[in-house]
Amino acid sequence: MKKLLLSCALCIIAVMTYAQKEKKFNDTSFMQPVEVTAIRANDKAPFAKTNLTKKDIEKNNLGQDLPYLLNQTPSVIINSDAGNGVGYTGIRIRGTDASRINVTLNGIPYNDAESQGTYFVDLPDIASSANSIQIQRGVGTSSNGAGSFGGNINLSTNEVNDKFYTEINNSYGSYTTWKNTLKFGTGIIGKHFTIDGRLSNISSNGYIDRAATQLKSFYFSTAYVDQKNSLRLNIFSGKEKTYQAWNGVPESYLATNRTYNVSGQEQPGTPYANETDNYVQTHYQLFYNHQFNSFWKANVAVFLTKGKGYYEEYRADQELASYGLDNYIVGSDTTTSTNLVRRKWLDNNFYGTIFSIQHQKNNTQFTFGGGYNKYDGKHYGEIIYALVQPAVPPNYQWYNLTAFKNDFSLYTKLSQQLTKHLQLFTDLQLRTVHYTINGFKDNPSLFIKNTYNFLNPKIGFTYTNNEWQAYGSYALAGKEPNRDDFEAGKTQQPKPEELNDVELGVEKKSKNYSFGTNLYYMKYRNQLVLIGNINDVGSYTRTNIANSYRAGIELQGKVIINDYVNITANLTLSENKIKNFTELIDDFDNGGTQKNIYQKTAISFSPAVVGGGSTNFLPIKNGEISLLSKYVGRQYLDNTSQKSRSLNAYYLQDVRFSYSFTTMKHLKAASLIVQLNNVFNKKYEANGYTFSYYAGGLTTENFYYPMAPFNCMVGLNIRL
16 A cells, blocks of 8 residues: 555656646536436435535534534434544434435445445545535435435545645644645646545544544545546545444443443453454545537446454453353363453455436436445454463454345436426336345354345425425335344344335525525334344344334524624424334343333434534634534433433534635645534533343443543644
8 A cells, every 4th residue: 555655646746747837727617427416416306405515524624523524414413432523423314323324425335235334434534535515314316325214425526626736734632633634636637637635644542531543544536537528546545443432331430430431341450452443444436427418428437345354352251162162171170261352353345336327408307327236245253362272273263254235226317397497306216135144143053145126216396486495205215124133033034114205395595594494204114123122142133113203394594694794503303203112121030021012202312303503703804713503402212212211412512713824925725723612511422322121120221422521623724
């Protein structure tokens, strides 16, 4: 990798020198990324959406993970294992977790094929290479990758930067948090070529004890463009090492030791120093776009995502038999357990293609596209140290399992202007998934081989008149279960989920103000949720429930009071319910389980109120002061609506100061950003989990993820 980066750097220096001499640039306005426009919702699409520009991204990009950059968008809730937004982070949209949010990078699926989650920690500082981000709420227009059950996030890095640039962005803040980014681009050289690159390093000690993070990444993109064609190659990679903080803090510690971290504590004496998660993910993307004429254009892309890594754990008093090992016998002494260090590995390749053909003429816009991807995954575990070393063979693996997943989809989209004011939108996707799992770590004899077929239609109308726009849409989406759902056992196999989504909205935009209202009703069938009991391999896995829904109203507004003050705000009020929910609690006193039946209960992690706002003051030229507010209502840790198993509501206030220097000698631009987070020093928890059991009576154990109190970041961005 170092040799590749050095070669790229030398090449870039040479072409930059040439680029500065080049006077005539191609007109690149026609080259909007076809692979992105094929799947994004345009301004008139009848879905709830938010677009972030490059400027929007830059003002918030001080080193925290991508979900933190989206925190002010409607219906979004974020959390962080380490407590300060660096390392593993989470995002929910309308209460829906990341495994149900469709994420694409330049139109290419990013969700993990098996867990269907998104781990932005594997793409450190990807926001610094993003030109735009679109967030859709609800089913939206998702076309590539896993089905959307609550939202879509689409990042685009493929826009053409037609002018030479060099940027040096550095940030420093609380918990010894550093972000160092070098960006460079040639602009258009020789009328046809362009190169962009980035090197990033992010590190932090984290708020939680030992929750240190070390992230490194690079991004390289080169393209050939002319009036009809563009060919682009992207190579980008992230390497992360994070000390494990994913176990949470026991409820009993919150009052006295909010930063307690149980990870590594099984080692006698001091905590085990290398209780870490280690992963490298590298993306290769090749795009070809062609414009046939003023009406027709097409694109095809091929991609490969390689991932490999492990997490390391010290485990005390482990039974040798549970690792497939014989007891260790010396004379009359028999050893049945030992302390050990183990690594659980994931080694996978994810590869495939996406394509689309687009036609636009007069009042008709038509898109036909699709994609195919395949996942080849290997799960294996190895013991690298044992206190009773002779009991464990060298390089011993106690499991080595494979999984394969094929995903094929086709879609058609039509936008038809029916009258001067009325537009029709239709979308039909056919998706087929083949999933093979050759055993699980705790159940190696359980083999899964399933095929799922989904037909996902969408239809909507948009009415536009002057500054007003109103829309309504209906969408159906289907989604296959995750890997962990299948481990329940042969007799407890999960069914696919189904979502019916209805959206109604109205918007008004004028020069000095805008506002919008969106009503949604999301009706689930066979939604997978935790019901509280342990399956036959000792794990908590999800079970299908027949009837649940989310219904709410999303309000947005912006007003420009004068040249010095403007305000933006959003508020979501919702009801998120399960009908006829049965909680199962394992009874270790008497065997079996005990049942609690609820006629109507709240869906976990789905607050009834979520709001955000920004009051922006511009007291001097190029200077801005922003008061950033966030409110999240009570969230329940399970589906029983019990206050004793919940996250308290919280209100946060951040303050951001920014100033741009635009007339400095030898600099195109420079900016200074100071962000003060949680200025009221609020003690709050943004995530958690719970489980209950009967053992000498009912016991409920809650674990929480405390967020950092007052903290700050300072950033200096220089553009040469």
